[in-house]
Amino acid sequence: MKDKGLKEKILHFILNGNFGFTLVSIILGLAVGAIILQITGFNAFEAYKIMIQGVFSRPNYIAWTIVRSTPIIITGLSVAFAFKTGLFNIGAEGQFIIGAITAAAVGYFVKLPAVLHIPLVILAAITAAGFWGAIAGYLKAKFGVHEVISTIMLNWIALYLNNYIVRIEGFRRPLNERSYAIQQSASIVVLEEWKRSEAGRAWLLNHEFWRDVFRTPLNLGIVFAIVLAIIVWFILNKTTLGYELKAVGYNKHAAEYGGINVSKSMLVSMSIAGALAGLAGALHVMGDSKSIASLAAMEGYGFDGIAVALIGGNTPLGVLLGGLLFGGLKYGGSKIQPTLGAPSEVISIVIGTIVFFIAMPKLIKMVMKLTTKNRGAKNVE
Amino acid sequence: MNIDFSSKVVEMKNITKKFGDFVANDNINLTVHKGEVHALLGENGAGKSTLMNILYGLYQPTAGEIFINGNKVDITDPNVAIKKGIGMVHQHFMLVEPFTVAENIILGMEPTQGIGALDMKKAVQDVEEISKMYGLHVNPNDKIYDITVGMQQRVEILKALYRGAEILILDEPTAVLTPQEIKELIQIMRNLTQQGKTIILITHKLKEIKEAADFCTIIRRGKHIDTVEVQNTSTADLASMMVGREVSFKVEKEEKEHGELVLSIEDLVVKDNRNIDAVKGLSLDVYAGEILGIAGVDGNGQSEFIEALTGLRRVESGKIKIHGKDITNNTPKEIIEERIASIPEDRQKRGLVLDYTIAENMILENYNKPPFAKKGILNQQAIKDFARKLIEKFDVRPDNQLIKARSLSGGNQQKVIIAREVTNDPEILIAAQPTRGLDVGAIEFVHKSLVEQRDKNKAVVLVSLELDEVMNVSDRIAVIYEGKIVGIVNAKEADENTLGLMMAGGGTENEG
Numbered sequence: 001m002k003d004k005g006l007k008e009k010i011l012h013f014i015l016n017g018n019f020g021f022t023l024v025s026i027i028l029g030l031a032v033g034a035i036i037l038q039i040t041g042f043n044a045f046e047a048y049k050i051m052i053q054g055v056f057s058r059p060n061y062i063a064w065t066i067v068r069s070t071p072i073i074i075t076g077l078s079v080a081f082a083f084k085t086g087l088f089n090i091g092a093e094g095q096f097i098i099g100a101i102t103a104a105a106v107g108y109f110v111k112l113p114a115v116l117h118i119p120l121v122i123l124a125a126i127t128a129a130g131f132w133g134a135i136a137g138y139l140k141a142k143f144g145v146h147e148v149i150s151t152i153m154l155n156w157i158a159l160y161l162n163n164y165i166v167r168i169e170g171f172r173r174p175l176n177e178r179s180y181a182i183q184q185s186a187s188i189v190v191l192e193e194w195k196r197s198e199a200g201r202a203w204l205l206n207h208e209f210w211r212d213v214f215r216t217p218l219n220l221g222i223v224f225a226i227v228l229a230i231i232v233w234f235i236l237n238k239t240t241l242g243y244e245l246k247a248v249g250y251n252k253h254a255a256e257y258g259g260i261n262v263s264k265s266m267l268v269s270m271s272i273a274g275a276l277a278g279l280a281g282a283l284h285v286m287g288d289s290k291s292i293a294s295l296a297a298m299e300g301y302g303f304d305g306i307a308v309a310l311i312g313g314n315t316p317l318g319v320l321l322g323g324l325l326f327g328g329l330k331y332g333g334s335k336i337q338p339t340l341g342a343p344s345e346v347i348s349i350v351i352g353t354i355v356f357f358i359a360m361p362k363l364i365k366m367v368m369k370l371t372t373k374n375r376g377a378k379n380v381e
Numbered sequence: 382m383n384i385d386f387s388s389k390v391v392e393m394k395n396i397t398k399k400f401g402d403f404v405a406n407d408n409i410n411l412t413v414h415k416g417e418v419h420a421l422l423g424e425n426g427a428g429k430s431t432l433m434n435i436l437y438g439l440y441q442p443t444a445g446e447i448f449i450n451g452n453k454v455d456i457t458d459p460n461v462a463i464k465k466g467i468g469m470v471h472q473h474f475m476l477v478e479p480f481t482v483a484e485n486i487i488l489g490m491e492p493t494q495g496i497g498a499l500d501m502k503k504a505v506q507d508v509e510e511i512s513k514m515y516g517l518h519v520n521p522n523d524k525i526y527d528i529t530v531g532m533q534q535r536v537e538i539l540k541a542l543y544r545g546a547e548i549l550i551l552d553e554p555t556a557v558l559t560p561q562e563i564k565e566l567i568q569i570m571r572n573l574t575q576q577g578k579t580i581i582l583i584t585h586k587l588k589e590i591k592e593a594a595d596f597c598t599i600i601r602r603g604k605h606i607d608t609v610e611v612q613n614t615s616t617a618d619l620a621s622m623m624v625g626r627e628v629s630f631k632v633e634k635e636e637k638e639h640g641e642l643v644l645s646i647e648d649l650v651v652k653d654n655r656n657i658d659a660v661k662g663l664s665l666d667v668y669a670g671e672i673l674g675i676a677g678v679d680g681n682g683q684s685e686f687i688e689a690l691t692g693l694r695r696v697e698s699g700k701i702k703i704h705g706k707d708i709t710n711n712t713p714k715e716i717i718e719e720r721i722a723s724i725p726e727d728r729q730k731r732g733l734v735l736d737y738t739i740a741e742n743m744i745l746e747n748y749n750k751p752p753f754a755k756k757g758i759l760n761q762q763a764i765k766d767f768a769r770k771l772i773e774k775f776d777v778r779p780d781n782q783l784i785k786a787r788s789l790s791g792g793n794q795q796k797v798i799i800a801r802e803v804t805n806d807p808e809i810l811i812a813a814q815p816t817r818g819l820d821v822g823a824i825e826f827v828h829k830s831l832v833e834q835r836d837k838n839k840a841v842v843l844v845s846l847e848l849d850e851v852m853n854v855s856d857r858i859a860v861i862y863e864g865k866i867v868g869i870v871n872a873k874e875a876d877e878n879t880l881g882l883m884m885a886g887g888g889t890e891n892e893g
Contacts, residue, residue: 238758238759238761239757239758239759240748240749240754240757240758240759241757242759243741243748243749243759244748244749246737247734247737247745250734250735250736250737251730251733251734251735251736253730253731254730254731254732254733254734254745255734256693256713256731257691257693257713257723257725257731257732257745258713258717258745258746258748259712259713259714259717259746260714261712261714
């Protein structure tokens with residue numbers, strides 16, 4: 001009896017909640033991708049098999065997927081947080097860049113033991129990026145400038161600021177469009193020195209699994225991402241700050257009437273969103289890229305965060321799973337090109353389609369309604 | 382009467398509509414004849430809008446059949462309804478604000494000439510023609526945002542007529558209108574039925590039913606109670622059928638001497654959204670233990686006055702004092718801290734965060750105070766307990782604190798606000814149109830709550846556009862006209878005519 005109740009509850013959750021909704025969107029997205037692969041003359045089944053194998057078949061693939069997912073999970077959290085408080089943070093891209101610049105600079109120029117250096121880099125990056133986000137919040141609160149407009153423009157400012165800073169003598173690596181790598185003490189790659197040492201290499205020689213894992217820059221970023229997801233969830237649901245910010249997001253007139261300072265809330269919300277995206281940039285530098293490069297175009301970590309937030313339904317847990325899915329699709333998808341000759345752009349189409357379907361609730365709800373109707377009819381018998 | 386009893390234009394048979402476990406319509410029957418005004422009467426949330434949304438194709442019935450002019454029809458969406466000659470004017474208008482009246486009316490059915498170029502001249506002509514035919518005067522070239530709400534409603538009606546509507550559904554058409562506009566609307570309905578149109582009127586206002594409707598179908602909690610001929614039924618009977626018990630229209634209150642001066646306002650000047658003075662040197666004193674009613678026609682500075690009082694709008698000059706303490710231009714938070722509570726004019730815009738639960742709305746002004754929060758962390762248990770207590774005390778339905786405010790009926794939304802505001806134990810309670818859009822049962826409750834505060838020796842300011850309400854509930858009545866108080870009278874000595882004259886600006890001479 002009790003079991004059945006639970007089962008029904010789960011079924012209800014899947015069918016009626018956002019989760020089922022997202023699931024259907026993902027399936028439809030994959031289906032559209034399959035159709036396109038077939039049309040262009042590739043075996044879709046084969047391609048998806050390669051993709052899945054490309055993510056799960058070896059330990060280092062899984063590690064890579066995690067490394068790739070980390071930054072977009074955190075920018076996803078940034079976008080989701082802002083969204084819950086009624087703001088559309090398109091500026092995660094620029095905030096990410098500001099976080100990365102700060103991390104690269106503080107990581108390279110400052111010399112401290114790791115216990116101090118890592119927190120310092122993080123603190124500097126979230127302060128700078130939080131400030132970057134706050135600019136948009138201030139413009140909105142003070143002058144009513146829509147955050148979509150201001151953050152898009154701030155993205156470009158961040159991009160060119162990045163290119164300017166990278167080229168500063170003393171920071172720029174000679175004959176290179178990159179900055180110097182950060183100090184070892186600012187790195188968050190797991191066991192980085194050990195795995196290159198004599199002892200480490202000797203040990204890894206006999207442990208194939210770990211040898212494979214440590215080929216990647218597996219880093220602590222994912223731990224940060226999980227902790228941040230919990231913090232974001234906690235702030236939004238358990239604190240008076242979250243209550244204020246959400247109230248302003250849902251209905252700023254009622255919030256104002258209730259005595260909440262609406263301008264301040266917008267500022268705080270954008271600062272937190274900025275700090276999150278900036279932290280994503282910092283962790284990316286500290287754990288993966290180790291330096292910043294001159295950028296010809298946006299890298300897309302922030303924009304991918306928007307898609308991740310959408311896929312995750314703007315909930316922290318959803319963003320975590322959505323980020324892993326997104327990272328997996330991108331990483332696994334990159335493998336169909338060399339093996340099969342199929343264009344890996346198909347994956348962008350799949351992701352785009354998923355987002356498209358998520359943004360189209362009516363159609364999905366119709367599809368879901370049809371399936372439940374059938375189910376109901378069966379149960380009657 | 383223009384009713385043709387031989388032709389049933391609408392017949393809804395055994396209509397049932399379920400939303401999950403909730404039965405919104407339970408086996409309802411409705412028959413409407415050609416040329417009649419048929420009122421659908423019921424409390425907020427009784428299921429009358431649901432029934433009409435089914436007729437208009439916005440919902441599909443769970444069970445039951447619909448006949449239009451004797452033919453069984455399957456109204457799958459509003460387009461089918463429009464083709465069958467059904468038009469609906471929703472409570473919230475669906476007009477394109479920057480477009481002109483004519484553009485809105487023809488929207489989707491634009492007359493064209495040649496290879497599809499819009500024939501605006503013909504459009505204006507068409508609009509003028511139907512507006513003349515039904516006595517619905519509009520200026521086709523006015524922009525929607527420039528015209529009054531009453532005019533906008535006419536545009537909505539014309540829109541439906543332009544689409545060939547024979548049956549017009551009006552959803553709470555008077556909720557947004559001034560008394561004069563209501564009179565005009567009733568005249569328009571008469572013109573329409575004379576032209577052979579049929580009108581279904583959704584409302585919970587008994588006075589209008591008595592004035593406008595031929596027949597009335599009463600729905601209570603999703604069930605069909607009765608269909609009566611309005612002429613032969615008293616207002617009291619209609620009310621008790623609607624609510625399911627006897628309703629008192631008289632506000633019970635005992636004689637009471639007022640206490641000391643609590644709120645004093647001197648020469649207040651406040652600007653409106655267009656940056657024009659809306660409150661122009663308003664002065665007023667309010668004492669403990671009295672209900673001061675502010676009567677006036679809409680748009681005489683009431684909204685701006687209340688917003689200034691609650692810190693939501695800047696005061697240009699003048700002073701607001703509580704117990705002699707100056708609180709002019711304090712923030713809303715500081716004013717709440719001075720124990721001024723308010724029931725806002727627009728409960729969905731100001732009063733509630735609709736996407737918050739009942740419980741979350743109950744703590745809107747106290748979320749950061751113990752026991753609801755400690756050091757920035759919310760205490761869910763305390764919030765829940767508090768909400769449960771208030772839900773029970775104020776009889777909020779459904780009695781589930783986790784339901785979003787959005788899904789409550791208007792009356793229950795108002796109960797949540799009143800529960801919250803009154804429980805803050807204010808010195809001063811400002812109630813702005815607290816019964817707007819509520820049914821008689823809920824109105825009774827609101828009035829009782831106001832009197833209760835007064836009896837607890839609180840100062841109550843009641844701003845209302847309904848003169849009946851002001852006269853029934855208040856101890857003293859102040860009349861506002863063009864941003865000033867033009868006269869104050871004792872409610873006992875007040876008569877409707879004098880007040881009406883003052884509201885129209887006739888009282889200014891008395892003041893010199």
